[in-house]
Structures are given as C-alpha cells and as structure tokens.
Amino acid sequence: MGLTTKRLWRGVHVPEHKETTSGLPIRRMPFPPMLIVPLAQHTGAPAIAIVHEGQEVVRGEPIAKAGGFVSVPMHAPATGRVDRIALAPNARGELTPAIYIKPFPSASQEVLYGAPQDIDRMTPAEIVTAVQATGTVGLGGAAFPTHVKLKIPEGKSIDTVVVNGCECEPYLTTDHRVMVEYPDAVLHGTRVVMRALGVKKAVVGIEDNKPDALEALRKANGDATDIEIQAVAAKYPQGAEKMLVKVLLGREIPSGGLPADVGLAVFNVATLAQIGELLPRSQGLIERVVTITGPGVSKPGNYLIALGTPLRFALEQAGCNSDANSVILGGPMMGAAISSFDVPLTKGVTGVLVLTKAEVNGSSKIYPCIHCAACVDVCPLHLNPSRLGLLARKERFEEMESDLHLNDCFECGCCSYVCPSHIPLVQYFRVAKQMNRERKVRAAQ
Amino acid sequence: MTATPNTTVIEVRTSPHLHSPLSVDMIMRNVVYAMLPLCAYAVWTFGISAAALLITTTLTAVATEHLICRFNGKPSTIPDGSVIITGVLLGLTLPPGLPLWMAVIGGIIAVGPGKLLFGGLGFNVFNPALVGRAFLQAAFPIAITAYTPSFAVNRFTEFIPSSLAYPFMKAPPIAEWIANVRLDAFTGATPLMLQKFDHISTDPWAMLMGQRAGSAGEIPTLLILLCGAYLVFRKMMDWRITAAMLSGAAATSAVFHWSSPDKYADPFFTLVTGGLMLGAVFMATDPVASPVTPRGMWIYGILMGVLTVLIRCLGGLAEGVMYAILLGNALAPLIDNLTQPKTYGARKAAAVAR
Numbered sequence: 001m002g003l004t005t006k007r008l009w010r011g012v013h014v015p016e017h018k019e020t021t022s023g024l025p026i027r028r029m030p031f032p033p034m035l036i037v038p039l040a041q042h043t044g045a046p047a048i049a050i051v052h053e054g055q056e057v058v059r060g061e062p063i064a065k066a067g068g069f070v071s072v073p074m075h076a077p078a079t080g081r082v083d084r085i086a087l088a089p090n091a092r093g094e095l096t097p098a099i100y101i102k103p104f105p106s107a108s109q110e111v112l113y114g115a116p117q118d119i120d121r122m123t124p125a126e127i128v129t130a131v132q133a134t135g136t137v138g139l140g141g142a143a144f145p146t147h148v149k150l151k152i153p154e155g156k157s158i159d160t161v162v163v164n165g166c167e168c169e170p171y172l173t174t175d176h177r178v179m180v181e182y183p184d185a186v187l188h189g190t191r192v193v194m195r196a197l198g199v200k201k202a203v204v205g206i207e208d209n210k211p212d213a214l215e216a217l218r219k220a221n222g223d224a225t226d227i228e229i230q231a232v233a234a235k236y237p238q239g240a241e242k243m244l245v246k247v248l249l250g251r252e253i254p255s256g257g258l259p260a261d262v263g264l265a266v267f268n269v270a271t272l273a274q275i276g277e278l279l280p281r282s283q284g285l286i287e288r289v290v291t292i293t294g295p296g297v298s299k300p301g302n303y304l305i306a307l308g309t310p311l312r313f314a315l316e317q318a319g320c321n322s323d324a325n326s327v328i329l330g331g332p333m334m335g336a337a338i339s340s341f342d343v344p345l346t347k348g349v350t351g352v353l354v355l356t357k358a359e360v361n362g363s364s365k366i367y368p369c370i371h372c373a374a375c376v377d378v379c380p381l382h383l384n385p386s387r388l389g390l391l392a393r394k395e396r397f398e399e400m401e402s403d404l405h406l407n408d409c410f411e412c413g414c415c416s417y418v419c420p421s422h423i424p425l426v427q428y429f430r431v432a433k434q435m436n437r438e439r440k441v442r443a444a445q
Numbered sequence: 446m447t448a449t450p451n452t453t454v455i456e457v458r459t460s461p462h463l464h465s466p467l468s469v470d471m472i473m474r475n476v477v478y479a480m481l482p483l484c485a486y487a488v489w490t491f492g493i494s495a496a497a498l499l500i501t502t503t504l505t506a507v508a509t510e511h512l513i514c515r516f517n518g519k520p521s522t523i524p525d526g527s528v529i530i531t532g533v534l535l536g537l538t539l540p541p542g543l544p545l546w547m548a549v550i551g552g553i554i555a556v557g558p559g560k561l562l563f564g565g566l567g568f569n570v571f572n573p574a575l576v577g578r579a580f581l582q583a584a585f586p587i588a589i590t591a592y593t594p595s596f597a598v599n600r601f602t603e604f605i606p607s608s609l610a611y612p613f614m615k616a617p618p619i620a621e622w623i624a625n626v627r628l629d630a631f632t633g634a635t636p637l638m639l640q641k642f643d644h645i646s647t648d649p650w651a652m653l654m655g656q657r658a659g660s661a662g663e664i665p666t667l668l669i670l671l672c673g674a675y676l677v678f679r680k681m682m683d684w685r686i687t688a689a690m691l692s693g694a695a696a697t698s699a700v701f702h703w704s705s706p707d708k709y710a711d712p713f714f715t716l717v718t719g720g721l722m723l724g725a726v727f728m729a730t731d732p733v734a735s736p737v738t739p740r741g742m743w744i745y746g747i748l749m750g751v752l753t754v755l756i757r758c759l760g761g762l763a764e765g766v767m768y769a770i771l772l773g774n775a776l777a778p779l780i781d782n783l784t785q786p787k788t789y790g791a792r793k794a795a796a797v798a799r
Contacts, residue, residue, distance in 0.1 A: 014463060170463065242789060255790040327455055332462040339457045355462060367469040367525060368567030373683065373737040374467075381789040386737045387781075405788045413461030420467045421567075427459045 005208060006247050007233035010380040012414045014170045014236050014333065016209060020300050021173045021293050026181055028304045029317050031078050031103045035308035036088045036344035037063065038098040042137040043144045044070035049099055055082045060113035060283055063099055072135040072145045075113070075284025077306035078103035089340050091329050091349075098344070101308070114283035119192055124150070127196040127279075134278045135285040135347075140164060140175070140239070140268030141330055143348030146275065149265050150196040156260045161194050161202040162248060165217075165269040166232065166239035168207060169331025172351040174289040175269050177302045179206070179213035182273045183220035189272030190227055192279055197265055202227045204269070205248045207234040236333060237412040241266045243380050255408050290314070290345055296324035296354030305345050311352065312341040320354060328353040333413040367421035375415035375425060381408050385415035385425050392428035397435045406432055469566075472681045473526030479672040480533050480727065486668055487661040491541035491593070492600025494608045495661045499536035501545045502577075505552025506532030513561045527566045531555050534574035534727060537662025538720060538767070539581070542593040542605035546612035547585055551577040571774045572731045575767055582767070590763075592635050592658045635659045637719045637763040640710055652717040663723040666716075673726035682730050685739070689746025690725040690753075691716060697754040709758050721753060724766035734774040741777075741784035748780075749773040 040046035045067035057063055057076040064074035080103035088098035103109075122130065132147035152158055163186070167175040179186060190202050206214050208231045217229050232238060232247055242253050244266065251262040259266045274285055286307055293300040298319030305314060311327070328335040329349050345352070375385035383405055391400050400406040406429060415425040487495040510528040514521045522528070535555050539548060555577025563569040582589050593605050635658050651657060653666050663669075676682035694715055701709035715721065729735065729749055736745050749769045756765025 012465070246789070252790045255788065257790065325456055326458060326462065328460075328462055332460070334460050335462070336460065337455075337457045337462065339455070353462075359463070365468075368565070370469060370527075370567050370732050371735065371737050372472075372732040373739075373742070376737045376786065377739070379786075382786040383788060384737065384785060404785075405791060408788055408790065411460070417461050417463060418465050418467070420465075420469045420472055422464065422468065424459065426461065430459070 005231055005233045008235045008238045008243055008247050008380065010378055010382070010414075011235045011237055011243070011412075012378050012417055013234075014417065016234070017171045017293075018173050018176070018209065020171070021291050021302055022176055022210070024173075024177075024301045026177050026289050026302045026304050029306070029309065029314065031109070031306055032309050032313035033102070034083065034310070035077055035080070035101040035103060035306060036098045036310055036342075037074055037077065037101060037308035038088060038090060038096050038344060038346055039064055039074065040090075040096050041074070041143060041307070041346040041348065042072055043142065044068065044072075044148075046097070047071060047074050049085055049097075051082050051085075051099065053082055053084050056080070057082060057101065058112055059107075059109050060111035060286055062113075062284060063101075066132060070145055070148050072132055072137055072147075073284065074099070075135055075286050076101060077286040077308050079107035079109055080104050089343050090346075091336050091338055091343050093339055098308075111283060111286070114281045116280060117282050119195070119279060124196045124198060127192065130279060130282065131192075131196070131275060133282065133284070134275065136271060136274050136278065137285075137347050138268055139270040139274065139288055139347065139350070141334070141348055141350050143346070146193075146267065146271055149267070150193060152197060153258070153260050157263060158197050158199055158260060158265050159201065159263045160249065161190065161197060161199050162241075162245055162259070162264050162266040163190055163202060163204040163227075163269055163272060164239055164241065164244055164266055165204055165206040165210075165213065166244060167210070168234065168236045168239040169333055169335075169350070170236070171293050171353050172291045172331050173293075173302055174291045174350050176210050176213050178270045178273050178289055179210070180216050182277070183216040185273040185276035186217065186269050187220055187224075187227060187276070189274070189276030189279075190267075192275055193265065193267060193272065194226065199265075200226060203248050204229045205232050205238075205244050206230070207232055207238060209234040237380055237414065240380065240410060240412060242410070255405065285347065288347060288349075290349055291351040292318040292354075293351065294328075294354040295356045295359060296321050296327075307347060308344045310341070311338065311343050311345060314345060314352060315341065315354070318352075321356070323356045324354045325357045325359075326355045328355065333417070334411065364422070366423055369421055369423060372420060374418040374420065378414040378418050380412060380414065381405075381410070383409060385429075388432075389415075389423055389425045389428055392432050395435075397432040398439070400429075400432050401436050406436070409433075467680070469527075470525050473530060475676060475679055475681050476530050476727075477526060477533065479676050480530070480537065480662075482668055482672055483537055483662045483665065483723075484533065486665045487537065487541065490595040490600075490664065491605075491661060492597065493603075494593075494600070494605040495541040497545060497604065497608060498539060498541060498543060498548055498661055499533060501548045502536035502539070502552045503529060503532030505549045506535065506556045509553050509556040510561065513557060522565055525566055528556060528560075531560065531573045531577075535577045537723060537727075538574065538578050538660050540589060540592050540659075541661045542591060542607045543581075543588055544607055544610035544612075546610070547581055547588060550584070551581045553577075554580040567733055569733055570778075571771055572728050572734050575728060575771055575774075578767055579771060590638075592638075592660075594658055595664065635719065635763065636714075637757065640714070640718070640763075642763070649714050649717050652714075657718075660720060660723075663720040666722045669722045669726050673730075682726075683732070683735075683742060685742045686730045686735055686746040687725045689743045690729050690750040691721070693747035693750025694721060694725075694754050695750070697751045698758070701754065701758050715754060715757070719757070719764040720766040724753075724770055725750075728766075729770050729773065734777055736777045736781040736784065738781055738784040738786055740786075741780045744784065745773055745777060745780050748776065
C-alpha cells in the first residue's frame with residue numbers, strides 16, 4: 001500500500017475478519033426441502049406471479065413477471081412443484097407474498113431454459129430489456145433493478161462506468177470470491193453495460209486487501225485499455241457509491257442526486273458477473289453467492305445459494321453454534337439483525353453473519369455526548385453527527401433535516417462505531433428520518 | 446455438533462453491530478494515568494505540600510460530585526472518571542503552597558457550579574478545573590500568586606507554612622521561610638513574573654526540563670508534552686487544539702518579541718513558561734468545552750494561544766492561560782456554529798437546484 005494509492009480520507013478502519021472465508025472457494029449449497037421466493041426481493045414494484053399452486057416448474061423458468069419498469073421478473077430457483085403462494089416473513093419482519101416451491105429430490109436440476117443471444121448486435125434499448133428479463137438487481141445489497149440504471153435519464157449523459165469491487169463491510173467475501181473465480185464474467189458484464197450506456201471507459205475499484213482479486217482481474221483484462229483496474233486503500237465505507245466515485249474520479253454526487261448527475265453509472269462486481277454469465281444465454285437470476293460467517297458458525301464459507309433458501313436451512317448447513325446470539329443479514333456495519341429464522345435468502349443478501357455474545361456485548365452503558373468530535377472526524381459525508389444526535393435527543397427532527405442535512409446520511413454506522421459514549425447515533429437518525437416522513441404525510445393530508 | 450438455530454435465543458439490535466473498543470470511562474481513566482507522572486513530578490519538586498494539595502483537590506471534587514448526585518437522587522456519576530480529572534487538574538494548576546482550605550473551596554466550586562450546575566459531564570460550558578481556579582484567583586489573589594521555590598531542601602519533611610493555614614485565616618508570610626529553604630538559584634517568583642515585572646530572564650532549557658517555580662503541575666514542560674503524546678497515541682486526545690494553541694501563542698509572541706526584544710519574551714520562552722503547556726495539553730483539549738468541527742478546533746486553539754500572549758504582554762497579569770482558555774470555552778459554541786462542515790455534495794446540489 002503506497003502513499004499514491006487512492007484512498008478515502010474519512011471513514012473508519014474496522015477489524016476485517018475476512019480471512020475466515022476469503023480463501024475458501026465458492027461451494028454450492030444443497031437445495032432445501034422448500035424454497036420461499038418472495039415477489040418483492042428488489043427495490044421497486046413487486047413482481048407478479050404467473051404460476052399457480054400445484055404447477056410444476058423447471059429450474060430457470062420465469063415464475064413471475066416484472067410489475068413495472070422499476071421491477072424485475074423472477075425465475076424458478078429449482079425444478080419442482082409450486083406448493084402455494086402465501087405470505088412469508090422478510091428480513092424486516094413484515095409478511096410479503098411469496099411463491100413456495102418444493103424441489104423434486106430426484107430432478108437433475110439442469111437449467112434448460114434460455115437461448116443464446118448475440119449482445120454485439122443488440123441496440124442499447126434491447127440490452128436494457130434483456131437485462132430486465134434476467135431479473136438482475138444490484139447484488140451489493142441494495143437490490144435495485146440493474147436495467148433501470150442502464151437507461152440514461154433524460155438530459156443527462158454518462159461518460160464512465162464505475163465498477164464497485166470494494167466490499168468494505170467486515171466479514172463479507174462474496175464479491176472477493178466472485179472476482180477471483182469469475183474475472184471474465186465480471187469483465188464481460190462490464191462491457192455489456194458499457195455498450196448499453198454507450199460508454200468507452202470503465203474503472204474498477206478494488207480495495208487493496210484483496211490482492212488476489214486485483215491480480216485475477218488484471219490478468220483477465222490483459223492489455224485492454226477500455227477497463228481500468230484500480231486499487232484503493234481499504235477503509236470503511238469506501239464501497240458506498242458516493243464514496244467510491246469521489247475516491248476514484250474525484251466527483252461528488254450531489255445531495256439527493258444520482259451518479260448520473262455527474263456522468264457516472266455504478267455497478268457492483270457480482271451484479272456484472274451475473275450479467276456477464278446470464279445475458280449471453282438469456283437466462284434468469286436463480287442463485288447468488290452468500291458469505292455465511294462469524295464466530296457463531298462452525299463451517300463458514302462462501303456458498304452459492306438457490307434464491308429463496310430459508311435462513312434456517314442455510315444455518316443448519318453452515319453449522320450454527322449454540323452460543324449464537326445475533327444473526328445479521330449483510331455485514332456488521334449496515335446489515336439487519338433478523339428476528340426470525342424463517343426468512344428466505346433473497347437477491348439482496350450479501351452475507352449471513354452469526355455473532356456470539358462476546359462480540360455484541362461490547363457497548364452497554366450510554367454516556368452523555370462529550371463532544372469529542374470522533375464522529376465528526378469519521379463521517380464520510382462531512383455531516384455533524386454530534387450535533388445531529390443532540391438535536392435528536394431534543395426531538396428537533398425538522399431542524400436536523402433543514403439545517404444539518406439529515407437526509408444525506410446513508411446510515412453507514414461510522415459515527416456509532418467510534419462514539420466513546422456508545423450513543424446509538426444511527427438509530428437516532430433512522431427514527432428522525434421516519435418521524436420527518438410521517439410528519440410530511442400528515443401535512444399532505 | 447450442529448445445534449438447530451431453534452435452540453438459541455437471538456437478540457435483535459440495530460446496526461452497526463460492531464463497536465470500537467473506546468469508551469468514555471476508558472478515555473477518562475487514561476487521562477488520569479497521563480496526569481500521574483505530572484503528579485509524581487510535582488511531589489518530587491514541591492514535596493508533601495504538593496501531595497497534600499493534589500489529594501485535597503481530588504477528594505473534594507469526588508466528594509462534591511457524589512454528594513450532589515445523591516442530593517439530586519441520581520446515580521453517582523463518579524465511575525465515568527471525569528471528576529477525578531477535574532480534581533487532579535485543579536491541584537496541578539495551583540501553587541503548591543496554597544492553603545489547603547482554599548483548595549477545598551476550589552474543588553467545590555469546580556465541580557458544583559463549574560460542572561454539575563450545567564448538567565454534569567458533557568454539558569459544562571467551561572472547563573470545571575479552571576472555573577475552580579478562576580474563583581480562587583478572584584477570591585484569594587495574594588495566595589494564588591504566592592509561589593514557592595522548587596526543590597526546597599526540607600520539602601519531604603515539612604509542609605510549606607502556608608499550606609496548613611487555618612480556614613479563613615490569613616496565611617502566614619512565607620518570605621522568611623523561602624529565604625531559609627532556597628537551594629541554588631531557584632527563587633519563589635515564577636520565570637514569567639521575573640520576566641514581566643523585573644525583566645530577568647530564566648534559562649529556557651531549565652524550564653523545559655521543569656526546574657523552576659510555578660504551579661504544582663505546570664513546570665515539567667517536556668514531561669507534559671510526553672504525557673499528551675501518550676494520549677494522542679492512544680487516540681484519546683485531539684492534538685489539533687494543542688498544536689493550534691501552541692502555534693498561535695508562538696506566532697503572537699514572535700510578533701511582540703520582534704517589535705521590542707527587550708520588553709517581550711521570545712517564542713520559545715513563551716512556550717516553556719507558565720501554564721501554557723499544561724493548559725494546551727490538558728485543559729484546552731477538554732472535549733466538552735471545545736468545538737467539534739475540524740476548522741473550529743484550529744480557530745479555537747489559535748484564538749486561545751493568541752489571547753494567552755496578549756494577556757501576558759499587554760495585561761496586568763503575568764500569566765494569561767487560564768483566562769484565555771475560559772474565553773475560548775465561552776466562544777466554542779459560536780465557533781462551532783460558524784464552522785459547520787461543508788457536506789459532501791451539498792454545494793453541487795444547490796447548483797443543480799438553480
């Protein structure tokens with residue numbers, strides 16, 4: 001790591017804990033006895049089921065169609081029979097409609113669906129439609145339909161594609177393994193989106209704690225000059241879109257704006273790898289890599305999981321220890337702790353982290369804010385979490401939004417992480433945002 | 446081997462699920478550790494009087510906080526450790542021969558009106574130790590400027606006569622005692638007093654190493670810096686305020702010294718004398734009373750450094766650190782308001798909106 005390496009100036013160094021799984025190859029997890037495929041696995045309108053109870057489905061066959069432009073179809077993750085279409089809990093504890101599929105134990109589970117297509121002869125608009133048909137969404141956690149980003153908003157122009165290979169969350173190694181094992185798919189996917197956007201240049205940003213991923217991609221890229229592979233010094237939350245474009249290209253996405261406002265489109269490496277794999281065969285997204293790790297599991301690893309695999313089954317496969325105390329979908333900084341083991345693993349789940357009491361017991365007593373400014377020094381958005389926290393305590397939520405840019409906060413957790421008073425700042429901000437939203441709804445009525 | 450997840454009770458918390466190992470009580474504890482070498486040095490140079498003074502201020506501060514918490518029916522806030530810092534710091538800023546009953550009053554004022562009246566840890570506007578000291582300076586102007594020589598021969602066997610003065614009684618004159626215990630050239634007057642009032646300069650290197658008269662804890666300049674460096678290294682102290690205050694003081698005194706070298710001290714002398722180092726390292730950096738914004742910290746520190754030298758050079762007092770820091774404390778909220786950080790993407794959003 002030289003001084004010339006591009007780096008994020010704010011943010012925090014969190015112990016990475018990636019070594020547990022970073023060297024483990026991606027392994028396929030068996031199919032569970034029942035798959036639960038929620039119709040709303042992505043941001044946007046839920047998909048609409050096109051199968052009925054009792055119908056037999058073949059692995060890769062469409063089972064739900066997109067519910068609009070900002071929506072994607074679903075494909076059967078396994079050959080089997082539709083058991084029922086019923087409510088299932090999601091990670092937030094809500095019940096949403098889902099298609100329950102009972103895989104046939106003796107089926108070959110081959111993907112017979114799909115047909116080759118020549119991307120080089122497709123127009124950008126055709127690529128957008130084809131990408132939507134694959135059901136691909138942002139696999140970095142946001143689960144935003146990828147094809148929407150491929151349609152350039154009116155009045156905007158895009159000059160560069162940014163590929164996000166940072167994976168700055170501790171413990172997670174899914175993107176890492178995808179880059180090491182599928183570098184060609186990543187690069188092919190990158191060229192597909194470049195073509196869809198009519199862009200001649202792409203920059204891949206990879207944190208320098210993944211030298212093998214850097215090497216794999218550089219080797220696969222060879223002498224090609226359209227894609228630049230750039231190492232960035234590891235620091236959390238560099239993988240946040242706003243941070244990465246600033247680090248790589250020095251551009252700041254305006255408050256409340258999109259990368260397109262500064263001529264960029266940002267994609268996660270795993271998303272592009274799926275596009276690179278699926279699009280030439282016009283197949284659908286039916287599985288993803290999930291890192292199951294943490295001190296609470298005995299067989300940590302990077303598992304290729306059929307979408308809709310229930311968490312309970314996945315944890316049984318990974319050997320959940322009895323001292324497990326907290327189960328988190330995603331990374332430890334931004335992931336959500338789940339309250340039920342019956343939630344399915346969906347397109348947006350990057351990892352399952354099982355922590356024991358030893359890890360989560362750290363912060364107990366909350367002291368008053370001592371104005372130490374640690375939060376101000378780490379906030380990647382240059383907000384003032386200290387003052388925001390004090391205002392939240394006084395329930396001055398409106399002021400937080402109007403004067404202190406509350407809505408720019410993307411809840412990366414750096415402020416809460418460093419706060420020596422253990423003030424749950426991020427939680428305060430979530431509450432404040434929610435109160436503001438509710439107030440606006442009331443005002444509109 | 447594999448317990449079904451059913452058998453475990455899982456807890457649901459909100460992210461982030463990890464936390465850095467730092468906590469307030471740990472920081473406070475380490476600040477106390479960092480002050481211990483200064484206490485030891487104070488006792489070594491001034492003997493049992495300094496020890497008694499430090500113990501008195503610390504115990505008074507702790508007892509005051511405990512009693513007020515009890516009186517308010519709230520859990521005692523002693524475990525967070527901040528009151529110990531206040532007590533020790535107050536002791537370190539007082540002349541070693543200060544009558545102990547005055548030290549008791551200083552401790553009560555520091556913690557009562559200086560800290561708990563505002564709402565306790567995190568809410569005080571001024572550094573509590575300095576509030577206590579400012580009160581003493583106003584109430585007992587003679588006693589608080591009665592400095593005794595360091596390294597008195599009998600410092601470990603007898604108290605400085607003024608230490609044990611009866612409450613509310615005038616301290617006995619110590620000039621005669623000083624004349625008897627003087628060792629070498631160490632006089633009772635501080636180098637700042639000598640420089641300001643008598644135009645006698647002291648060897649700055651001796652001052653750097655802590656061989657001079659002064660308040661109990663302010664004299665080992667180099668040791669104070671090292672203790673501060675420990676806290677910076679442990680990421681428990683903000684070096685920016687210290688750096689800003691020292692550079693502000695050095696720059697201002699350079700201007701004064703350049704304009705009139707005979708009358709005003711040079712920057713190095715300014716840095717190693719009086720309470721500047723102790724103030725810049727341990728008091729100006731009190732997070733509660735200082736700004737939180739990066740630019741604010743620099744402004745705040747420079748302002749205090751400039752004020753210190755202005756008071757020293759143009760004011761009636763030999764030393765100005767205390768009032769400089771208290772003034773800085775008072776301005777900190779204003780500085781904070783004026784230096785809010787520029788948010789990522791904010792300016793461009795305004796441009797887009799237009």
